[in-house]
Amino acid sequence: MTSKSDTIATTSNEKLVIAIDAMGGDHGPRVTVPGVAQALKREAGTHNLHFLLHGDEAQIRPELERHPELKAVATIVHTDQSIAMDEKPAQAIRRKGTSLFNAITSVKTKEARAIVSAGNTGALMAMSRMILKMVAEDLERPAIACGWPNSGGMGTVLDVGANVTSDAHQLIEFAIMGAAFHRAVRGVQNPKIGILNVGSEDVKGHEEVREAHRLLREGGFGLNYYGFVEGDDLFSGKVDVVVTDGFTGNIALKTAEGAARFIKSLLRDAFKSSPFAMFGALLASSALKVMAKRVDPGASNGGPLLGLKGIVIKSHGGAEAWAFSNAVSVAVSLAASSYEDDIKTALAHLSEAMPPVPDPASATGKHKVVAPEAGLAVEGTKVS
Amino acid sequence: MTSKSDTIATTSNEKLVIAIDAMGGDHGPRVTVPGVAQALKREAGTHNLHFLLHGDEAQIRPELERHPELKAVATIVHTDQSIAMDEKPAQAIRRKGTSLFNAITSVKTKEARAIVSAGNTGALMAMSRMILKMVAEDLERPAIACGWPNSGGMGTVLDVGANVTSDAHQLIEFAIMGAAFHRAVRGVQNPKIGILNVGSEDVKGHEEVREAHRLLREGGFGLNYYGFVEGDDLFSGKVDVVVTDGFTGNIALKTAEGAARFIKSLLRDAFKSSPFAMFGALLASSALKVMAKRVDPGASNGGPLLGLKGIVIKSHGGAEAWAFSNAVSVAVSLAASSYEDDIKTALAHLSEAMPPVPDPASATGKHKVVAPEAGLAVEGTKVS
Structure with missing residues (x-):
């Protein structure tokens, strides 16, 4: 199915341009360039790819020389400015002309269909929000989704760190975006959705999860809604997509990493x-x-920042080339799919059926977040 | 140090009576009686123990005959009524004369110093609250603490399932009770306390955790407060006691169990x-x-319901005798310590320094829990 908007799914002949923040991450071009080359090898059979490598030409060029297949389809967009991993987001977003700024801007100007960065999460989040804007008015900041290995293969969990609290409306938005993401990247047509809770009965949990649960069971919003799931279901494969607020999701993710x-x-x-x-x-x-590979965070590297007008993929800062290539593949899958149209349509339906609360901070039952970046759990650290 | 109240720490000669709901759990007396016998063997050198075995004499007697050392220090308190594992708490608490009702009542009447049950968590929680009452007016229901294996040995995490949300005052109460519990049961004089959050900086997280963090750093309340910790610190041993609301704690616990x-x-x-x-x-x-033993949930079996006027220990419903014996040992350690006086004194100080919000449900930023047992995450299932 091909839609008519400017975010149509590509066919295999159409040129698909991905912007790369080549300077981001702990290792810069030494990892990002070979990572893109690996992704190209994996994806070239299916897509007609082109890459914009944003960053310092003097550092990118020698790496590119070692990968002639990539060199043939890549353009270096030179800048000598980049953002340090520990730079404060508020400071970083004021600096125009950094590799990250340019890479995100190339999505805004439609030169590229998606952007991948292993850089400072706080800066990526703040700058994406500033340049690309959010798709829904009640979304304060993007939700971060992550791949989660489970007994059925690979699930999707969101939000894992951006929003400290979420009301029912936002949880439903996460469900819509998570389902569209999972469909695009994991190829599951009608993914099963669960809301993370402390029990499976309707009366369990706080008002936000119970309200979202009720609305999803009644309305459906075109989703394959399973119901409440518990912490151990993150691994059971009972559902494909687990929806939760960013506070709980981030703690669950780090608990799982700690356990492993x-x-x-x-x-x-x-x-x-x-x-x-x-x-x-x-x-x-x-x-x-073989087993270690199954739970290797690199296998699920590539956490999308969902809810932006544009595809933004965050890679672990410490990712090696293989892990970075997986993040690039996530970007390619999303960019080549009808993901953006899917969520635009679904969110419009939701908005009609249930207008968002204008000021989420004053919504019933919400925790207040005073500092503007207080909710940002993953600033400058790995996402998944 | 011996205090003068009616909850003094016992000396080794003083008779220490523990009440057992012998009928609780998936296996009843077939497991509870040998479990108590194992605990007796472990603890007899240090304490002068006596047990009240509440339940059906016809089922308890033959088990007791196999354990003459236990028989010598046990009294069967017969009743032919017991509570099914799946019985609704609201129904169960109306039935007086069940083994659980009698066991809790024997703590109320001071015949026993603590009670251990592997029965229906919802019934145990509701009945304990009804019979024993809470120690602080803003505590709606007891917090459940659990042992958590970490690289330093065994930590304590609370709340893992009773209270869906907690304001700053309640989080500090959890910190006080968790520290007293850890000291009594793990023998650490001045346990390090952390609050679970999505980052370690002061601005991270929602209002409740930031307020509790600020108060604990300023006031201290006699606690060894470390600061914020993240999900992976549940395993790192950076702190001894991790404090969180019951929603997050329950999901973290089940995520860890799922990961394992x-x-x-x-x-x-x-x-x-x-x-x-x-x-x-x-x-x-x-x-x-050897490794499996380290992460065996049976090793940390025995989750105290903290905040009650009396010592109540919940064992896994499916616990085998060894695991049940560990829950009994937790009860013995708590009952023999100055735990109850410690928290009474500390909570009184807290109450002077910072009076609790009278109606917690209307407190700023709190989620509303409508159904009375909505928060009960662990009803009828294992606690840790």
Whole structure:
């Protein structure tokens, strides 16, 4: 199906341009350029890709020389300004002409269909909001979605860190955007949606989740709504998309990461504890490597900032080339799909059926967030 | 130090009576009686213990005959009524004379110093509140604390499921009760306290956590306050006690449990994937068993319901005898300590310094919970 707006799904012949903040992340062009090259190899069969590499030509050029296939479809957009990983977002957004600023602007001007950055999350978030604007008036800041390995493959969880609290209307917006994202990137036509809660019965939880649950069960908004899910369902694969406020989502994500690291260190200790165990680990090592890949955060790298008028993908700051290439693939999948039209239509329907509360900070039951960037959980750190 | 109130810390000669809901849990006396016997063996050197076994004498007696050491210090308090695991709390609390009702009442009448039940959490919570009452007027329902394995040993996390939202005052009450619990049960004199948040800077998070953070940093309330911690710090051992609202705490707990189960199943698949890996797992099996014990929920079994005028310990419903014995040991440690006096004094200081908001449901920024048991996340399921 091809829509008629300016965000139509591409066909395989149409040129699909992706903007890259080549200077972002802990390693800059040394990782971003080979990462884009890997993504190109993976995606070239399906899409006619072109890349705008924003950043310092003197650093990008030598990396590009090592990847002739990429060189053939890439344009360097030179700037000698970039944003430090620890730079304050408020300061960073005032500096026009940085690689990040230029990369986001190229989406605004429609030179590119999506932008990928491994840079400072706070700056990426603030600058994207400033340049691209939000798609819905009650969304204060974008929701960050992340891939979450589960027993069915890979799920989507949002918000994992942008919005500290969310009312029912915002949770439904997350559900709409999360479903469209999951469909575009994971290829599931009608993804099952769950709202994260402390129990599955209708009476469980606070007003916001119960209201969103009621509305989704009644109205549906075209979604395949399953109902409430609990923390362990993040891994069970019972639903494809888990919706929650950014406070809970961020804590769940970091708890899961902490659990994985803790178990890994216990496992390492166990294997070191005796010669038998060490030899056992050696025999099982290739199987263990396959397993490690399954829970490697790099596999799910590429967290979209949802709710912006434009596709913005955040990569882990410390991502290596393979992980960065996965973030680029997420951008390609989203940009090549009807994702933007899907959410535009669905959000318009929601807005008609249920107009948003004009000032979310004064909405019933909401926590107040005083400092403008107070909600930003992932500033300058990895997203997923 | 011995206090003069009726909740003094016991000396080793003083008789310490623990009430047991022998009928609670998935297995009843078949597990509770041997569990108490194991706890007695562990604790008898330090304490002069006596047990009131509430329940059906015909079922308890034959189990007791197998444990002569326990038989010598146990009294069966017969009743033929008990509460089903799936019975609605509202219905259960109306039935006087059940084993759970009698067990809690024996704490109220001071026949026993603590009560342990593996029964229906909702009924335990509602009945404890009804019979024993809360220690502070703004506490609507008890907070559930749980043991959490971390790289330093075993931490304490609360609330993991009773209160859906908590204002700053309640979070500080949790900090006070959590610290007193950790001191009594884990033997750490001055446990480090952290508040769970989405970042460590003062501006991060919503109003409730920032207000509690500010007050704890300024006032201290006699606590060793560290500051904000994040989800992965639940495992890092950076602090001993992590304080959060029941919604977030319950989701973090279930996320961690889900992560552990998911990794375990991946590990099982990895070991089954080739003959080499299978042989490797066999060689490493004893080391892996040691590791599994470390993250076995049974090791941290025994979640206290904090904030009641009396010591109430919830065991997993599905606990086996060893896990149940750990819950009994938690009850013994708490009952033998100055825990109750500690929190009474500390909460009185808090109340002077900062009077609680009379109606918590109308407090700024709070989610509204309409249904009376809506917040009860763990009704009829395991606590930790």
